[in-house]
Amino acid sequence: MAAESSPKIAIVDENPIRAAILEEGLREAGFTLVERVGEMNNLLARIYQIDPDVILIDLENPSRDVLEQMFQVSRAVRRPIAMFVDQSDTASIQASVDAGVSAYIVDGFRKERIKSIIDLCISRFNAFAKLQDELERTKNALEERKVIDRAKGILMKLKGLSEDDAYVLMRSTAMREKKKIADIAQSIITASELLK
Amino acid sequence: MTDQSKPGSLMPLRIGFIPLADAAALLIAVDKGFARDEGLDVTLQREVSWSNVRDKLNLGLFDAAHLLAPVAIASSLGLGHVKVPIVAPFKLGLNGNAITISPVLHAAIMAELDGDPLDPLATAQALLRVVAARKRKGLEPLVFGMTFPFSTHNYQLRFWMAAGGVDPDEDVRLVVLPPPYMVESLASGHVDAFCVGAPWNSVAVDLGVGHILHFVSDILARAAEKILAVRQPWAEKNPQALAGLIRAHDRAAEFIEAVDNRTEVAAILGKAEHLGVDAEVIRRTLDGRLKVSPDGKVRESSRYLLIGREGAARPDPVQAAWLYAQMVRWGQAPLSDHSLSVAMGVFRPDLYDSATGKAAPSAGKVEVADGVGAFAGPSFDPAAVSKHLDSFPIRRR
Numbered sequence: 001m002a003a004e005s006s007p008k009i010a011i012v013d014e015n016p017i018r019a020a021i022l023e024e025g026l027r028e029a030g031f032t033l034v035e036r037v038g039e040m041n042n043l044l045a046r047i048y049q050i051d052p053d054v055i056l057i058d059l060e061n062p063s064r065d066v067l068e069q070m071f072q073v074s075r076a077v078r079r080p081i082a083m084f085v086d087q088s089d090t091a092s093i094q095a096s097v098d099a100g101v102s103a104y105i106v107d108g109f110r111k112e113r114i115k116s117i118i119d120l121c122i123s124r125f126n127a128f129a130k131l132q133d134e135l136e137r138t139k140n141a142l143e144e145r146k147v148i149d150r151a152k153g154i155l156m157k158l159k160g161l162s163e164d165d166a167y168v169l170m171r172s173t174a175m176r177e178k179k180k181i182a183d184i185a186q187s188i189i190t191a192s193e194l195l196k
Numbered sequence: 197m198t199d200q201s202k203p204g205s206l207m208p209l210r211i212g213f214i215p216l217a218d219a220a221a222l223l224i225a226v227d228k229g230f231a232r233d234e235g236l237d238v239t240l241q242r243e244v245s246w247s248n249v250r251d252k253l254n255l256g257l258f259d260a261a262h263l264l265a266p267v268a269i270a271s272s273l274g275l276g277h278v279k280v281p282i283v284a285p286f287k288l289g290l291n292g293n294a295i296t297i298s299p300v301l302h303a304a305i306m307a308e309l310d311g312d313p314l315d316p317l318a319t320a321q322a323l324l325r326v327v328a329a330r331k332r333k334g335l336e337p338l339v340f341g342m343t344f345p346f347s348t349h350n351y352q353l354r355f356w357m358a359a360g361g362v363d364p365d366e367d368v369r370l371v372v373l374p375p376p377y378m379v380e381s382l383a384s385g386h387v388d389a390f391c392v393g394a395p396w397n398s399v400a401v402d403l404g405v406g407h408i409l410h411f412v413s414d415i416l417a418r419a420a421e422k423i424l425a426v427r428q429p430w431a432e433k434n435p436q437a438l439a440g441l442i443r444a445h446d447r448a449a450e451f452i453e454a455v456d457n458r459t460e461v462a463a464i465l466g467k468a469e470h471l472g473v474d475a476e477v478i479r480r481t482l483d484g485r486l487k488v489s490p491d492g493k494v495r496e497s498s499r500y501l502l503i504g505r506e507g508a509a510r511p512d513p514v515q516a517a518w519l520y521a522q523m524v525r526w527g528q529a530p531l532s533d534h535s536l537s538v539a540m541g542v543f544r545p546d547l548y549d550s551a552t553g554k555a556a557p558s559a560g561k562v563e564v565a566d567g568v569g570a571f572a573g574p575s576f577d578p579a580a581v582s583k584h585l586d587s588f589p590i591r592r593r
Contacts, residue, residue, distance in 0.1 A: 040377070041384075042386070059244075059245075059248055060244060061244070061245070062244040062245050062374030062375075062376060062377065063245075063374060063377075064244075064245040064247045064248065065246050065247050065344055065372050065374055066371075066374070067247075068246075068247055068276070068344065068345055068372060069345055069371070069372045071276040071277070071345065072276070072345050072528065090255065093251075093255065094255055094257075097251060097252065097255060097257065102251070
């Protein structure tokens, strides 16, 4: 990066955590001019103000269509922008779509330079998705633990079982019915509420 | 994914759509099992932007898609994006958009109106006077929202205002806005008006932040709106699956047009995984009975949105030619005979006819003589696009 001046990169993402992860990655890789845009109102005006060489936007963002306006040759558009599409490199485009990110570049921006930015985006977006997955799983596991504990309490009270026996009963029922223990526990809670 | 289905097994298809009322034929074909009856196991994927739909179709992540007709043409011509030949064997809808304006702009236009408010020439001329008055006062130009650079909405707005003498690039600002943001942008004053499909116009009226000024059928009698899009190589490799898909859509379109089914159709479309809006609002769209102003005034039109009836589902290459002519008029594409024939070739009535076994409409039975029926300018002739465009004083060509 040292030989060339750092390109100006705009990140358009309503998710501030993901945007921050991406920005950090870009800075670590030596791209020092990074601006984040989280507000979608007047998006084009904001982009023109930043005047970036590269725009990165997440694919869950409906405002992607707004950026398409920049391909148009009109008075409002000062520097025509193109989407990063290299017909010879569909693998890289597919990987970025899979990761959920898309890149737009100013006409004339060198292809080799965008490649490293795209690769970085893909890995950061994937890392974020993994992180979110794990968070979701942890949350679910905690939720399930609570449900199982409540159902255990109900069984102990109604059937006079010990805590261990109540759990064993739920587990064997789950195995027999090919269901998750949490689902059986939820049924017990629902049934006990209905029968109250 | 591209293997032909074996007897007895279903062929899996991924189809992308945007939550709009004119995805109806696709959503009903899947929900009612019509696609399954044709041996197709369709997974629907809801998308948030036309760019996503286009890219995922182009990359092969979707086998087919609910797509803006002009995007299919632009993609086949390689305008503004990668060149990927697209085939449109089924038209998902004719018309269906409306122009909604803020109460302030509505009052201003009505004050300047000299004629029938349903006459688009009269309203466009009133708009010209409003625009001129704003210029004299040194006010910012009016902002009009539309959904995509290559969209019927863009061309309908431009055609309408230019007929009244308003230059869409010089006198006002046209901006792309995702449909779900339209209503909020109108309410907050970021835009003064927008052209969008259902249900967003009705949502704006219901919230009291907009008046429907025109159904786009006031501007064009027959405007190809969304199409079922597949990649040309996919169409060639999977003729049976494509024919089945067309038949399933055609059956769905007929089902939707039967008034007795409308309650069920509106309920299916309203589901959270489909459009996720109130079934009652969708019902109004299908029936062409729309509340047009916050005071409750209702306007009824048999031309608001056509899904299948009056030959709406059959792709008409003349409408593709008209869309291409708009791209030329507004400087999005150069005019060439080759591009014109590519654009017209995107619309494939032959595939529709052979799949459905329906006879092509005879020349005497067409609803509007030139197949488009614009309110202004000479009748459209695809064989004379250059001459046609020369007759419009406001143009970027």
